[in-house]
Amino acid sequence: MKTWDVIIIGGGIIGLSLAIALRKRGATVLVVERGEPGREASYAAGGMLVDCPLETPPALQLLATASARMYPEFAYELEIESGTRVDLRDCGTILFPSGEHAERDAAFAANHPLPGLLKELDPALADPHSPALYLKERSVDPRAITAAAWKTAKQRSVDFSSGDEVTAVTVADGRATGVKTTKTAFHGAKVVNCAGAWSGQIAPHAFPTRPVKGQMLCLAMPSRALLKHVVRSPEAYLIPRSDGRLLVGATVEEAGFDKRTDIATIQRLHRAALALIPELRHAKILEDWAGLRPGTPDALPILGETSTPGYYVATGHFRDGILLAPITAEVMTAVIEGRNPEFDLTAFSPSRF
């Protein structure tokens, strides 16, 4: 009977990054993916690598900052090993704060001034009549980096089972022994649940994850240089890609497992983009879509060993899973190997619910 050191449930960016990290340490790894790896939240994401205290939950700040720092190396390795460009961009973000916390925003803005006039930084931006600040953030193409991670994992001899859903983690004498799927069973010494918004559906632990829908729109910029920076305003965010695409996002909706887009919402995003960049009236609409972020009751990830020895979980990355992939892979590898992770994970413990 074939067995693996670690079985990972779910081939999104979290499961794939962890599979690579474990494999690098010598573990044999099987990823069991219900569909095709990288086609759920990790396919739908915008790819902003946000670690700004105005937006990141305080309990997540250390992990977010650490992961943002790891990104250039993480992306470089995946690009080299897979031969896939992931479009890691380093142009920074222009943020128009919501004004909800005016005093806090003003104090923060004083330390993050724009490095020039808005007109000079991104001439296509309409004059917003509201103060803007500048963040040294990166962005990445989530579809590309997830595809690169899948390719890298295969090249590093991670095994994959695609198109078969895990229904339960099997347990014997109180320890995890593998997974049961709709068609078969796989045996492994350790199991990690990386099933994103679906993590709570796999017996025996009903983690309180829920889908939080995000609708997005993709335009073709009339010229590739139309917008350089990521732009975030209270109405929408704009993420330029080096190939001339422009992503406009995103809604945050409680809509169950429904991934349909609706015209009124897509039109509202389109209007918000036009208000920020009037020249986009010439832009073609390439695509719209929706994805399901893995949400949790306190909007923090769930990371660690469960009450079933040998069964671990890395899920609930909500709006930051692309950003948090490298640090999640690092800390979870330590936890799974029985080492102390570099960061205190108490706030993310599965036992907090």
Ligand SMILES: Cc1cc2nc3c(=O)[nH]c(=O)nc-3n(C[C@H](O)[C@H](O)[C@H](O)COP(=O)(O)OP(=O)(O)OC[C@H]3O[C@@H](n4cnc5c(N)ncnc54)[C@H](O)[C@@H]3O)c2cc1C
């Ligand atoms: C519109 C939108 C915009 C976003 N923008 C950003 C952003 O700018 N920056 C950022 O950092 N994050 C962003 N996110 C969040 C980010 O996409 C997620 O946090 C991240 O992709 C979660 O990765 P994951 O691997 O946990 O989940 P997923 O990518 O959803 O992967 C989970 C995988 O598990 C599989 N699976 C589920 N159940 C089973 C089962 N029973 N058996 C086998 N396989 C199973 C699924 O098929 C799926 O492939 C955004 C998300 C959305 C929807």
